[in-house]
Amino acid sequence: MKNPYSEIAPRLPEGERLDPRSLVASAGPIELEIGPGRGGFLFERLAVEPALGMIGLEIRLKWASIVDRKLREQGLGQRARVFAEDARRAVARFTDASVSAVHLNFPDPWWKKRHEKRIVLGDGLLGEIVRVLRPGGAMFIQTDVSERADLYEALFKARPEFSFSGQSARIEHNPFGARSPREHRAIADGLPIYRLYYERR
Numbered sequence: 001m002k003n004p005y006s007e008i009a010p011r012l013p014e015g016e017r018l019d020p021r022s023l024v025a026s027a028g029p030i031e032l033e034i035g036p037g038r039g040g041f042l043f044e045r046l047a048v049e050p051a052l053g054m055i056g057l058e059i060r061l062k063w064a065s066i067v068d069r070k071l072r073e074q075g076l077g078q079r080a081r082v083f084a085e086d087a088r089r090a091v092a093r094f095t096d097a098s099v100s101a102v103h104l105n106f107p108d109p110w111w112k113k114r115h116e117k118r119i120v121l122g123d124g125l126l127g128e129i130v131r132v133l134r135p136g137g138a139m140f141i142q143t144d145v146s147e148r149a150d151l152y153e154a155l156f157k158a159r160p161e162f163s164f165s166g167q168s169a170r171i172e173h174n175p176f177g178a179r180s181p182r183e184h185r186a187i188a189d190g191l192p193i194y195r196l197y198y199e200r201r
């Protein structure tokens with residue numbers, strides 16, 4: 001059966017290279033969220049940082065369509081968009097040093113070892129994030145799967161382009177004043193949340 005959102009889902013404009021600044025009308029910095037799902041983090045982030053522009057890349061046509069429409073309905077459509085795209089392909093089209101933060105909230109909900117090959121940061125996405133983050137930009141990842149946090153940490157350890165302050169990239173609190181839907185749920189359920197915060201050198 002055809003996905004009812006396939007005709008209406010918001011897609012990135014055609015072309016090879018894409019400047020994220022051409023996608024939103026914000027005069028301030030632009031942040032990227034990969035896999036925003038139901039979009040709560042985007043809305044909360046826009047509320048705490050009034051100058052910010054945000055772009056979400058969400059592979060599920062339904063949620064990209066619904067969240068992008070809600071942004072418009074709430075008068076935020078100029079400052080933020082969500083596109084129905086696979087981040088592993090879409091980020092590769094963004095221009096160099098064009099975003100000031102990349103957020104990856106609860107990306108891979110599976111904990112089994114055999115699922116590791118499916119993780120979103122694989123297939124070159126991490127290298128593209130390195131390229132699109134401006135110097136000093138933030139890379140923030142949170143998960144409630146301990147094994148995934150270990151895996152992300154190992155992936156970042158192999159990338160000299162990232163630094164962290166203190167002994168490790170692990171941080172206790174979310175510094176962005178915005179929570180994702182899954183983060184809210186994990187907190188309500190009393191689940192541990194593993195957070196990693198890196199800065200692009």
Ligand SMILES: C[S@@+](CC[C@H](N)C(=O)[O-])C[C@H]1O[C@@H](n2cnc3c(N)ncnc32)[C@H](O)[C@@H]1O
Nearest residue numbers: 035036037057058059086087105106180181182
């Ligand atoms: C477990 S959900 C978390 C949703 C939201 N970030 C949160 O914390 O509530 C993971 C999300 O990432 C999206 N996703 C998975 N792979 C993706 C990809 N390659 N590109 C864009 N989005 C992706 C899924 O569709 C889903 O919405």
